[in-house]
Amino acid sequence: MMRSFIADLHVHSVLSPCGDLLMTPQNIINRSLELGLDMIAITDHNSAENIGVALELAKDTPLTIIPGMEVETVEEIHLICLFDTLDQVLLWQEKVYNSLPDFKNNEEIFGPQLLTDQSDEYMDRVDKLLLTATSLSINDVIKEVRSIGGIAIPSHVDKPNYSIISNLGFIPPDLDAAIFEISSKAKISKVIDKFNTIDNYSFISNSDAHYLQDIKRSMKLYMKAPKVKEVELALKGVNGRNAEIM
Amino acid sequence: MMKIKELVDRLNLEVVVEGNLEVEVTGGYASDLLSNVMARSSAGDLWLTIQGHQNIVAIAQLIELSGILVTENFSIDDDTVKKAKELGINILRSKLDTYELAGRLYQLGIE
Numbered sequence: 001m002m003r004s005f006i007a008d009l010h011v012h013s014v015l016s017p018c019g020d021l022l023m024t025p026q027n028i029i030n031r032s033l034e035l036g037l038d039m040i041a042i043t044d045h046n047s048a049e050n051i052g053v054a055l056e057l058a059k060d061t062p063l064t065i066i067p068g069m070e071v072e073t074v075e076e077i078h079l080i081c082l083f084d085t086l087d088q089v090l091l092w093q094e095k096v097y098n099s100l101p102d103f104k105n106n107e108e109i110f111g112p113q114l115l116t117d118q119s120d121e122y123m124d125r126v127d128k129l130l131l132t133a134t135s136l137s138i139n140d141v142i143k144e145v146r147s148i149g150g151i152a153i154p155s156h157v158d159k160p161n162y163s164i165i166s167n168l169g170f171i172p173p174d175l176d177a178a179i180f181e182i183s184s185k186a187k188i189s190k191v192i193d194k195f196n197t198i199d200n201y202s203f204i205s206n207s208d209a210h211y212l213q214d215i216k217r218s219m220k221l222y223m224k225a226p227k228v229k230e231v232e233l234a235l236k237g238v239n240g241r242n243a244e245i246m
Numbered sequence: 247m248m249k250i251k252e253l254v255d256r257l258n259l260e261v262v263v264e265g266n267l268e269v270e271v272t273g274g275y276a277s278d279l280l281s282n283v284m285a286r287s288s289a290g291d292l293w294l295t296i297q298g299h300q301n302i303v304a305i306a307q308l309i310e311l312s313g314i315l316v317t318e319n320f321s322i323d324d325d326t327v328k329k330a331k332e333l334g335i336n337i338l339r340s341k342l343d344t345y346e347l348a349g350r351l352y353q354l355g356i357e
Contacts, residue, residue: 076279101285109304131301133281161299 005226008218009041009066010080010206016044017111017131020211025054026120031212032063039226041066043080046096046130048089049115055086056118064226070155071096073138078155078162080181081145082228088148095144099134142176151232153204156183158191165195179204179235184218188245202235205245220244247272248356250313250336257340257350263327265334271312274351276344280305287311294344298322303329317344
């Protein structure tokens with residue numbers, strides 16, 4: 001049976017160096033429940049190390065957490081990668097970690113990359129610099145994520161930085177991605193007017209929250225279950241499913 | 247070697263953020279991919295780019311670049327200017343493109 005799910009599928013935690021210190025998994029869950037969200041994706045830069053604890057903390061709540069990551073390609077394009085299970089995202093993380101350069105994070109410049117425990121206390125930090133490009137191409141990312149069973153969605157395509165349109169000029173016609181994200185403040189009709197090569201695609205809009213107050217009811221997805229495959233079908237409007245930017 | 251302020255005069259550069267114009271420019275690097283600059287540029291380099299995102303300031307501080315030269319009059323985000331002021335990072339700008347500016351810097355002996 002189909003029903004509506006209110007979603008925000010692009011949220012950063014304290015693991016993202018640019019994420020606010022209040023973006024702990026428990027705070028994100030509390031805020032999402034307060035807003036009446038049914039599903040959120042936690043998508044930290046090039047890492048998924050806070051997903052395990054977030055899944056545990058959300059276990060007995062009505063909120064579904066989608067294990068995710070925002071990866072940066074060699075072309076400096078950001079993509080949101082969404083999966084159904086912790087194992088899948090950790091498998092992907094292994095691939096991403098092996099593709100990151102060997103820099104240490106400098107907290108003063110980039111910000112801390114914090115991990116939290118079950119009591120929502122800071123427990124550890126990731127030493128590796130996460131806020132940089134991997135050596136994976138955009139095509140590598142799309143292919144690999146799909147082979148693990150997830151979907152990869154180019155992030156905020158209307159933005160001047162870290163977006164496929166800014167960095168590659170236009171969306172390559174042979175790119176195997178059917179869904180694109182527009183930033184939360186963008187108007188879909190204006191985005192299509194401006195980048196007229198993208199009118200055959202489906203669009204998702206998310207908060208890209210780095211602060212608790214940015215998390216929002218971003219999408220209304222009419223589908224069978226809070227699963228990644230269903231999200232994809234809803235965005236494409238398959239068999240009575242649909243998706244609406246709120 | 248040459249001080250930044252001398253380059254400002256010689257190439258008629260706009261000073262967007264004045265960090266310390268007395269600093270010596272020991273070399274140059276030109277690229278718009280931030281990860282590439284982070285991996286390949288050296289301390290003392292003047293960095294030529296069209297990027298105006300605030301991450302350019304983080305990179306300039308991390309590598310200890312002598313300054314950032316934004317080419318072709320590309321726009322620079324307000325956050326970038328604010329952050330550069332806080333950290334004392336020189337940001338210059340020119341209407342010339344990267345190719346031409348790099349050539350002129352070479353002619354001035356910045357290699």
